[in-house]
Amino acid sequence: MYNAKYIIPGILFFLALIFVPVGYNMGKSFDVKPELPKDQKDCIEDVQVMRDKHMQILNDWRNSAVRDGERIYVNSKGKKYVKSLTNTCLGCHKDKAKFCDRCHDTVGVNPYCFDCHNITPNQKSPIPPAQTGEEGGH
Amino acid sequence: MKSNRREFLKLAAVSAMGVGAARLGFLGDAPAFAGPLPTAADFEKGFKAKHWGMAVFSAKFTPELIEKCRTACHTEHNVPDIPGKKQIKWFWGASYHEAFPTEQGQFLSEDVEHREFPLLCNHCEQPMCVRVCPTQATFQRPDGIVMMDFHRCIGCRYCMAGCPFGARSFNFQDPRPFIHNFNPHYPTRMRGVVEKCDFCAERLAIGKLPVCVEAAGGALVFGDLGDENSDIRKVLREHFAIRRKPDAGTSPSVYYIL
Numbered sequence: 001m002y003n004a005k006y007i008i009p010g011i012l013f014f015l016a017l018i019f020v021p022v023g024y025n026m027g028k029s030f031d032v033k034p035e036l037p038k039d040q041k042d043c044i045e046d047v048q049v050m051r052d053k054h055m056q057i058l059n060d061w062r063n064s065a066v067r068d069g070e071r072i073y074v075n076s077k078g079k080k081y082v083k084s085l086t087n088t089c090l091g092c093h094k095d096k097a098k099f100c101d102r103c104h105d106t107v108g109v110n111p112y113c114f115d116c117h118n119i120t121p122n123q124k125s126p127i128p129p130a131q132t133g134e135e136g137g138h
Numbered sequence: 139m140k141s142n143r144r145e146f147l148k149l150a151a152v153s154a155m156g157v158g159a160a161r162l163g164f165l166g167d168a169p170a171f172a173g174p175l176p177t178a179a180d181f182e183k184g185f186k187a188k189h190w191g192m193a194v195f196s197a198k199f200t201p202e203l204i205e206k207c208r209t210a211c212h213t214e215h216n217v218p219d220i221p222g223k224k225q226i227k228w229f230w231g232a233s234y235h236e237a238f239p240t241e242q243g244q245f246l247s248e249d250v251e252h253r254e255f256p257l258l259c260n261h262c263e264q265p266m267c268v269r270v271c272p273t274q275a276t277f278q279r280p281d282g283i284v285m286m287d288f289h290r291c292i293g294c295r296y297c298m299a300g301c302p303f304g305a306r307s308f309n310f311q312d313p314r315p316f317i318h319n320f321n322p323h324y325p326t327r328m329r330g331v332v333e334k335c336d337f338c339a340e341r342l343a344i345g346k347l348p349v350c351v352e353a354a355g356g357a358l359v360f361g362d363l364g365d366e367n368s369d370i371r372k373v374l375r376e377h378f379a380i381r382r383k384p385d386a387g388t389s390p391s392v393y394y395i396l
């Protein structure tokens with residue numbers, strides 16, 4: 001092999017470099033603790049289902065509620081819920097920052113739900129709040 | 139007697155303070171606008187129809203009543219209040235010549251000619267906006283409501299070009315800073331999305347009439363055009379009504395009684 005004295009250390013250095021994150025996180029537990037509502041015990045589905053599939057559930061909700069007008073969700077136990085992100089989900093999980101954002105921030109996803117949907121059914125003003133001026137520029 | 143009056147005045151003063159404090163509620167934690175949340179049981183008693191339609195008793199409409207309906211609608215749906223060309227409108231008023239440009243009446247009754255007409259999305263039977271929408275963000279429900287799925291809108295504005303009635307508005311900027319009467323139970327829109335009246339589909343689903351119909355106090359009649367015995371069909375049987383721009387061929391579901 002030509003230039004082995006450069007290539008082999010180069011490959012070793014490259015391998016060391018790409019395994020730095022693995023080594024850095026080795027032995028550390030990956031544990032996110034979103035704050036659960038204190039006054040409620042059951043979510044619409046079991047914890048594991050919600051963890052794995054809440055995005056699919058929300059996607060099904062938006063399609064069936066808006067497009068087919070089917071606005072009642074019947075869960076696996078037969079209990080009925082209104083298909084609404086703000087009014088049902090966030091009516092219970094009152095603090096988005098302590099629930100949704102904790103996981104989303106950790107895993108680096110940025111869902112755009114809240115560009116339009118309100119973060120609680122008790123929200124007092126839109127975010128960002130209303131301007132006082134009358135200018136309408138970009 | 140004297141001490142009684144003293145007591146009475148004290149009580150009156152305390153009550154007045156109480157009333158005053160109650161009126162200062164807007165400083166407290168009450169949201170700007172919010173009734174109780176609808177429950178699953180409410181959604182089970184939603185209204186159903188073959189084809190929703192509206193009849194407008196235009197003679198009952200004054201600019202003030204149009205403004206009242208407009209405010210009710212725009213508050214319910216978090217429609218931003220943007221002055222000028224970027225205005226967003228779901229419900230608005232216009233003159234006879236703006237509303238019925240194809241009627242071409244030459245010697246019109248002065249009363250009709252100078253009347254202001256309430257306008258909204260016509261929920262056409264053959265909606266142009268639905269035909270041109272490339273993502274099916276605007277679609278027609280089986281009950282005739284021309285509905286918008288804001289999630290799917292890509293902001294191409296074909297529908298705005300297609301609509302013969304100017305019933306659609308585009309969000310040129312983030313609408314949230316311009317929402318002054320905020321309803322936390324209804325979502326807002328984002329920049330780059332077209333919006334319009336949806337006949338209060340979310341209220342019909344819980345068995346409530348559209349807000350403009352409630353605010354108009356009888357000047358707007360809402361009902362099932364597919365049911366011969368409905369209120370709206372009765373009204374249309376008894377009164378002569380016209381529709382906007384019949385030559386556009388879209389067959390609106392909003393009827394104007396002159």
